[in-house]
Amino acid sequence: MKIWNNFNTNKILFLGFIFFTAPSTFAQQAVPQMADTFRAEGKIYVVVSVLSVVFLCLAAYLVIIDRKLKKLEDQHKK
Amino acid sequence: MKHFWWKLISVILILGSIIMGFLGEVPRLNILNETIRNLYFHVPLWFAMLVQMGVSCFFSLKYLSSYKLKNDLTASCAAYVGGMFALPGLITGSIWATYTWGKPWVADDPKMQGVMAAMIVYMVYYLLRALIPDMQTKARISAVYNIFAFCMTFVFIMIYPRLAPSSLHPGNGGNPAFGKYDMDNSMRAVFYPACVGWILMSFWLLNILNRYKKLQYKLEHHENLE
Numbered sequence: 001m002k003i004w005n006n007f008n009t010n011k012i013l014f015l016g017f018i019f020f021t022a023p024s025t026f027a028q029q030a031v032p033q034m035a036d037t038f039r040a041e042g043k044i045y046v047v048v049s050v051l052s053v054v055f056l057c058l059a060a061y062l063v064i065i066d067r068k069l070k071k072l073e074d075q076h077k078k
Numbered sequence: 079m080k081h082f083w084w085k086l087i088s089v090i091l092i093l094g095s096i097i098m099g100f101l102g103e104v105p106r107l108n109i110l111n112e113t114i115r116n117l118y119f120h121v122p123l124w125f126a127m128l129v130q131m132g133v134s135c136f137f138s139l140k141y142l143s144s145y146k147l148k149n150d151l152t153a154s155c156a157a158y159v160g161g162m163f164a165l166p167g168l169i170t171g172s173i174w175a176t177y178t179w180g181k182p183w184v185a186d187d188p189k190m191q192g193v194m195a196a197m198i199v200y201m202v203y204y205l206l207r208a209l210i211p212d213m214q215t216k217a218r219i220s221a222v223y224n225i226f227a228f229c230m231t232f233v234f235i236m237i238y239p240r241l242a243p244s245s246l247h248p249g250n251g252g253n254p255a256f257g258k259y260d261m262d263n264s265m266r267a268v269f270y271p272a273c274v275g276w277i278l279m280s281f282w283l284l285n286i287l288n289r290y291k292k293l294q295y296k297l298e299h300h301e302n303l304e
Contacts, residue, residue, distance in 0.1 A: 059093075
Protein backbone atom coordinates (compact mmCIF):
# COMPACT_ATOMS: atom_id res chain seq x y z
CA MET A 1 0.00 0.00 0.00
CA LYS A 2 2.91 2.31 0.78
CA ILE A 3 4.27 1.93 -2.77
CA TRP A 4 0.93 2.78 -4.23
CA ASN A 5 0.72 5.91 -2.14
CA ASN A 6 4.08 7.08 -3.50
CA PHE A 7 2.72 7.10 -7.00
CA ASN A 8 0.50 9.76 -8.30
CA THR A 9 -2.69 8.22 -9.66
CA ASN A 10 -2.39 10.35 -12.74
CA LYS A 11 1.08 8.99 -13.45
CA ILE A 12 -0.19 5.40 -13.25
CA LEU A 13 -3.02 6.20 -15.57
CA PHE A 14 -0.59 7.84 -17.99
CA LEU A 15 1.74 4.80 -17.91
CA GLY A 16 -1.22 2.50 -18.52
CA PHE A 17 -2.27 4.69 -21.42
CA ILE A 18 1.23 4.39 -22.97
CA PHE A 19 1.30 0.59 -22.53
CA PHE A 20 -2.09 0.04 -24.07
CA THR A 21 -1.74 2.42 -26.97
CA ALA A 22 1.84 1.52 -27.92
CA PRO A 23 0.93 -1.64 -29.87
CA SER A 24 -1.75 0.19 -31.85
CA THR A 25 0.66 2.96 -32.86
CA PHE A 26 3.08 0.25 -33.99
CA ALA A 27 0.31 -1.30 -36.08
CA GLN A 28 -0.29 2.07 -37.73
CA GLN A 29 3.35 2.31 -38.71
CA ALA A 30 3.41 -1.19 -40.23
CA VAL A 31 1.42 -0.36 -43.38
CA PRO A 32 2.37 -2.54 -46.34
CA GLN A 33 5.54 -1.27 -47.95
CA MET A 34 5.29 0.15 -51.45
CA ALA A 35 7.92 1.59 -53.74
CA ASP A 36 7.24 5.13 -52.55
CA THR A 37 10.81 6.47 -52.72
CA PHE A 38 11.18 5.02 -56.21
CA ARG A 39 8.07 6.90 -57.24
CA ALA A 40 9.05 10.10 -55.44
CA GLU A 41 12.34 10.17 -57.34
CA GLY A 42 10.38 10.03 -60.60
CA LYS A 43 12.21 6.88 -61.72
CA ILE A 44 8.88 5.21 -62.48
CA TYR A 45 8.56 7.42 -65.55
CA VAL A 46 11.76 5.86 -66.91
CA VAL A 47 10.24 2.38 -66.60
CA VAL A 48 6.94 3.48 -68.15
CA SER A 49 8.62 5.17 -71.11
CA VAL A 50 10.88 2.19 -71.80
CA LEU A 51 7.95 -0.24 -71.70
CA SER A 52 5.84 2.05 -73.89
CA VAL A 53 8.59 2.23 -76.52
CA VAL A 54 9.02 -1.55 -76.48
CA PHE A 55 5.30 -2.12 -76.90
CA LEU A 56 4.89 0.56 -79.58
CA CYS A 57 7.78 -0.92 -81.60
CA LEU A 58 6.18 -4.38 -81.45
CA ALA A 59 2.80 -2.91 -82.45
CA ALA A 60 4.39 -1.04 -85.36
CA TYR A 61 6.08 -4.25 -86.49
CA LEU A 62 2.71 -6.01 -86.34
CA VAL A 63 1.25 -3.26 -88.55
CA ILE A 64 4.11 -3.73 -91.03
CA ILE A 65 3.53 -7.50 -91.14
CA ASP A 66 -0.20 -6.85 -91.64
CA ARG A 67 0.51 -4.56 -94.61
CA LYS A 68 3.01 -6.96 -96.18
CA LEU A 69 0.44 -9.72 -95.96
CA LYS A 70 -2.17 -7.45 -97.51
CA LYS A 71 0.18 -6.70 -100.40
CA LEU A 72 0.80 -10.40 -100.96
CA GLU A 73 -2.94 -11.13 -100.84
CA ASP A 74 -3.57 -8.47 -103.47
CA GLN A 75 -0.85 -9.92 -105.69
CA HIS A 76 -2.44 -13.35 -105.65
CA LYS A 77 -6.01 -12.22 -106.11
CA LYS A 78 -7.44 -13.72 -109.27
CA MET B 79 -6.25 -1.38 -93.97
CA LYS B 80 -9.88 -0.32 -93.99
CA HIS B 81 -10.68 -2.38 -90.88
CA PHE B 82 -7.84 -0.80 -88.98
CA TRP B 83 -9.72 1.05 -86.26
CA TRP B 84 -10.13 -1.89 -83.86
CA LYS B 85 -6.44 -2.73 -84.15
CA LEU B 86 -5.65 0.86 -83.23
CA ILE B 87 -8.04 0.69 -80.28
CA SER B 88 -6.27 -2.44 -79.08
CA VAL B 89 -2.86 -0.72 -79.18
CA ILE B 90 -4.20 2.38 -77.43
CA LEU B 91 -5.90 0.39 -74.67
CA ILE B 92 -2.83 -1.76 -73.98
CA LEU B 93 -0.56 1.27 -74.04
CA GLY B 94 -2.94 2.98 -71.63
CA SER B 95 -2.81 -0.03 -69.32
CA ILE B 96 1.02 0.03 -69.40
CA ILE B 97 1.13 3.73 -68.52
CA MET B 98 -1.70 3.82 -65.97
CA GLY B 99 -0.78 0.38 -64.69
CA PHE B 100 2.46 1.76 -63.31
CA LEU B 101 1.42 5.31 -62.49
CA GLY B 102 -2.08 4.67 -61.13
CA GLU B 103 -3.11 4.25 -57.50
CA VAL B 104 -3.32 0.71 -56.10
CA PRO B 105 -4.45 -0.47 -52.66
CA ARG B 106 -1.66 -1.11 -50.17
CA LEU B 107 -1.77 -4.82 -49.39
CA ASN B 108 0.56 -7.08 -47.45
CA ILE B 109 2.54 -9.75 -49.34
CA LEU B 110 1.32 -8.43 -52.71
CA ASN B 111 2.71 -4.89 -52.29
CA GLU B 112 3.51 -3.43 -55.71
CA THR B 113 3.16 -6.80 -57.44
CA ILE B 114 -0.62 -6.26 -57.47
CA ARG B 115 0.08 -4.36 -60.70
CA ASN B 116 0.76 -7.74 -62.34
CA LEU B 117 -3.02 -8.12 -62.37
CA TYR B 118 -3.17 -5.70 -65.34
CA PHE B 119 -0.88 -7.90 -67.41
CA HIS B 120 -1.29 -11.49 -66.20
CA VAL B 121 -5.09 -11.81 -65.98
CA PRO B 122 -5.99 -10.25 -69.41
CA LEU B 123 -3.78 -12.89 -71.06
CA TRP B 124 -6.07 -15.59 -69.66
CA PHE B 125 -9.20 -13.71 -70.72
CA ALA B 126 -7.80 -13.40 -74.24
CA MET B 127 -6.94 -17.11 -74.19
CA LEU B 128 -10.46 -18.09 -73.10
CA VAL B 129 -12.03 -15.85 -75.77
CA GLN B 130 -9.83 -17.36 -78.48
CA MET B 131 -10.71 -20.89 -77.37
CA GLY B 132 -14.38 -19.85 -77.55
CA VAL B 133 -13.88 -18.49 -81.07
CA SER B 134 -12.15 -21.74 -81.97
CA CYS B 135 -15.10 -23.76 -80.67
CA PHE B 136 -17.56 -21.51 -82.57
CA PHE B 137 -15.76 -22.07 -85.87
CA SER B 138 -15.56 -25.80 -85.22
CA LEU B 139 -19.34 -25.84 -84.82
CA LYS B 140 -19.63 -23.79 -88.00
CA TYR B 141 -17.39 -26.29 -89.80
CA LEU B 142 -19.49 -29.22 -88.64
CA SER B 143 -22.65 -27.58 -89.95
CA SER B 144 -21.24 -26.76 -93.41
CA TYR B 145 -18.05 -28.87 -93.88
CA LYS B 146 -16.24 -25.85 -95.28
CA LEU B 147 -12.51 -26.22 -94.69
CA LYS B 148 -11.96 -22.49 -94.21
CA ASN B 149 -13.97 -22.65 -90.98
CA ASP B 150 -11.80 -25.48 -89.72
CA LEU B 151 -8.71 -23.44 -90.59
CA THR B 152 -10.00 -20.48 -88.57
CA ALA B 153 -10.82 -22.80 -85.66
CA SER B 154 -7.28 -24.18 -85.62
CA CYS B 155 -5.73 -20.70 -85.91
CA ALA B 156 -7.81 -19.47 -82.97
CA ALA B 157 -6.70 -22.48 -80.90
CA TYR B 158 -3.03 -21.74 -81.71
CA VAL B 159 -3.43 -18.05 -80.81
CA GLY B 160 -5.16 -19.07 -77.58
CA GLY B 161 -2.24 -21.36 -76.80
CA MET B 162 0.19 -18.54 -77.47
CA PHE B 163 -1.64 -16.46 -74.86
CA ALA B 164 -1.74 -19.29 -72.34
CA LEU B 165 2.04 -19.73 -72.48
CA PRO B 166 2.99 -16.22 -71.25
CA GLY B 167 0.01 -16.48 -68.87
CA LEU B 168 1.58 -19.56 -67.27
CA ILE B 169 5.07 -18.06 -67.16
CA THR B 170 3.97 -14.72 -65.69
CA GLY B 171 1.80 -16.57 -63.18
CA SER B 172 4.76 -18.69 -62.11
CA ILE B 173 7.00 -15.66 -61.66
CA TRP B 174 4.32 -13.87 -59.64
CA ALA B 175 3.63 -16.96 -57.52
CA THR B 176 7.33 -17.42 -56.72
CA TYR B 177 7.42 -14.09 -54.91
CA THR B 178 3.96 -14.07 -53.32
CA TRP B 179 3.02 -17.70 -52.68
CA GLY B 180 6.58 -18.91 -52.17
CA LYS B 181 6.97 -21.30 -55.08
CA PRO B 182 6.42 -21.20 -58.85
CA TRP B 183 3.87 -24.01 -58.98
CA VAL B 184 1.42 -24.50 -56.11
CA ALA B 185 0.14 -27.93 -57.04
CA ASP B 186 -2.83 -28.00 -54.65
CA ASP B 187 -4.29 -24.74 -55.96
CA PRO B 188 -7.46 -25.72 -57.90
CA LYS B 189 -7.04 -22.95 -60.51
CA MET B 190 -3.58 -24.26 -61.36
CA GLN B 191 -4.81 -27.84 -61.50
CA GLY B 192 -7.59 -26.72 -63.85
CA VAL B 193 -5.19 -24.80 -66.07
CA MET B 194 -2.85 -27.78 -66.24
CA ALA B 195 -5.73 -30.06 -67.26
CA ALA B 196 -6.90 -27.56 -69.90
CA MET B 197 -3.38 -27.29 -71.30
CA ILE B 198 -3.17 -31.08 -71.64
CA VAL B 199 -6.55 -31.14 -73.41
CA TYR B 200 -5.33 -28.58 -75.97
CA MET B 201 -1.96 -30.31 -76.35
CA VAL B 202 -3.94 -33.32 -77.52
CA TYR B 203 -5.83 -31.09 -79.97
CA TYR B 204 -2.56 -29.78 -81.49
CA LEU B 205 -1.20 -33.31 -81.61
CA LEU B 206 -4.35 -34.59 -83.30
CA ARG B 207 -4.05 -31.93 -86.00
CA ALA B 208 -0.40 -32.71 -86.54
CA LEU B 209 -0.93 -36.46 -86.84
CA ILE B 210 -3.79 -36.77 -89.36
CA PRO B 211 -2.62 -36.03 -92.91
CA ASP B 212 -5.93 -36.03 -94.80
CA MET B 213 -7.52 -32.57 -94.58
CA GLN B 214 -11.21 -33.53 -94.38
CA THR B 215 -10.59 -36.31 -91.84
CA LYS B 216 -8.39 -34.03 -89.79
CA ALA B 217 -11.00 -31.27 -89.90
CA ARG B 218 -13.87 -33.52 -88.80
CA ILE B 219 -12.07 -35.31 -85.99
CA SER B 220 -10.41 -32.18 -84.62
CA ALA B 221 -13.63 -30.16 -84.86
CA VAL B 222 -15.53 -32.68 -82.74
CA TYR B 223 -12.63 -32.90 -80.32
CA ASN B 224 -12.36 -29.11 -80.17
CA ILE B 225 -15.94 -28.73 -78.94
CA PHE B 226 -15.20 -31.21 -76.18
CA ALA B 227 -11.92 -29.39 -75.46
CA PHE B 228 -13.58 -26.01 -75.03
CA CYS B 229 -16.33 -27.36 -72.79
CA MET B 230 -13.74 -29.11 -70.62
CA THR B 231 -11.54 -26.00 -70.50
CA PHE B 232 -14.47 -23.92 -69.35
CA VAL B 233 -15.23 -26.47 -66.64
CA PHE B 234 -11.57 -26.78 -65.60
CA ILE B 235 -10.79 -23.06 -65.45
CA MET B 236 -14.09 -21.39 -64.59
CA ILE B 237 -16.19 -23.93 -62.69
CA TYR B 238 -13.90 -26.42 -60.94
CA PRO B 239 -11.86 -23.78 -59.01
CA ARG B 240 -15.11 -22.32 -57.69
CA LEU B 241 -16.37 -25.67 -56.47
CA ALA B 242 -13.14 -26.25 -54.57
CA PRO B 243 -13.22 -25.24 -50.89
CA SER B 244 -10.35 -22.78 -51.21
CA SER B 245 -7.93 -21.34 -53.69
CA LEU B 246 -5.01 -18.95 -53.62
CA HIS B 247 -6.41 -17.24 -56.69
CA PRO B 248 -8.84 -14.47 -55.76
CA GLY B 249 -12.46 -14.86 -56.82
CA ASN B 250 -12.35 -18.62 -56.39
CA GLY B 251 -13.13 -21.11 -53.66
CA GLY B 252 -16.88 -21.00 -53.30
CA ASN B 253 -17.59 -17.31 -53.81
CA PRO B 254 -17.09 -16.22 -57.39
CA ALA B 255 -17.34 -12.53 -58.04
CA PHE B 256 -15.24 -9.79 -59.48
CA GLY B 257 -15.55 -8.04 -56.13
CA LYS B 258 -13.33 -10.74 -54.66
CA TYR B 259 -10.31 -9.59 -56.64
CA ASP B 260 -8.42 -7.22 -54.35
CA MET B 261 -9.39 -4.31 -56.58
CA ASP B 262 -10.70 -0.85 -55.88
CA ASN B 263 -12.39 1.37 -58.46
CA SER B 264 -9.21 3.06 -59.66
CA MET B 265 -7.78 -0.39 -60.43
CA ARG B 266 -10.93 -1.45 -62.28
CA ALA B 267 -10.60 1.62 -64.52
CA VAL B 268 -7.27 0.21 -65.71
CA PHE B 269 -8.04 -3.51 -65.55
CA TYR B 270 -11.16 -3.67 -67.75
CA PRO B 271 -9.72 -1.59 -70.63
CA ALA B 272 -6.59 -3.75 -70.43
CA CYS B 273 -8.75 -6.89 -70.84
CA VAL B 274 -10.55 -5.41 -73.85
CA GLY B 275 -7.22 -4.33 -75.35
CA TRP B 276 -5.63 -7.76 -75.02
CA ILE B 277 -8.74 -9.51 -76.36
CA LEU B 278 -8.70 -7.22 -79.42
CA MET B 279 -4.97 -7.89 -79.79
CA SER B 280 -5.69 -11.64 -79.80
CA PHE B 281 -8.22 -11.08 -82.61
CA TRP B 282 -5.59 -9.13 -84.55
CA LEU B 283 -3.13 -12.02 -84.23
CA LEU B 284 -5.87 -14.46 -85.26
CA ASN B 285 -6.64 -12.26 -88.27
CA ILE B 286 -2.99 -12.25 -89.42
CA LEU B 287 -2.43 -15.97 -88.82
CA ASN B 288 -5.67 -16.89 -90.57
CA ARG B 289 -4.93 -14.76 -93.64
CA TYR B 290 -1.40 -16.16 -93.81
CA LYS B 291 -2.66 -19.76 -93.69
CA LYS B 292 -5.29 -19.08 -96.36
CA LEU B 293 -2.67 -17.54 -98.63
CA GLN B 294 -0.38 -20.49 -98.02
CA TYR B 295 -3.17 -22.88 -99.03
CA LYS B 296 -3.88 -20.82 -102.13
CA LEU B 297 -0.23 -20.89 -103.23
CA GLU B 298 0.08 -24.62 -102.60
CA HIS B 299 -3.19 -25.75 -104.20
CA HIS B 300 -3.72 -22.96 -106.75
CA GLU B 301 -7.30 -22.44 -105.61
CA ASN B 302 -9.13 -20.56 -102.89
CA LEU B 303 -9.87 -22.41 -99.66
CA GLU B 304 -13.59 -23.10 -99.46
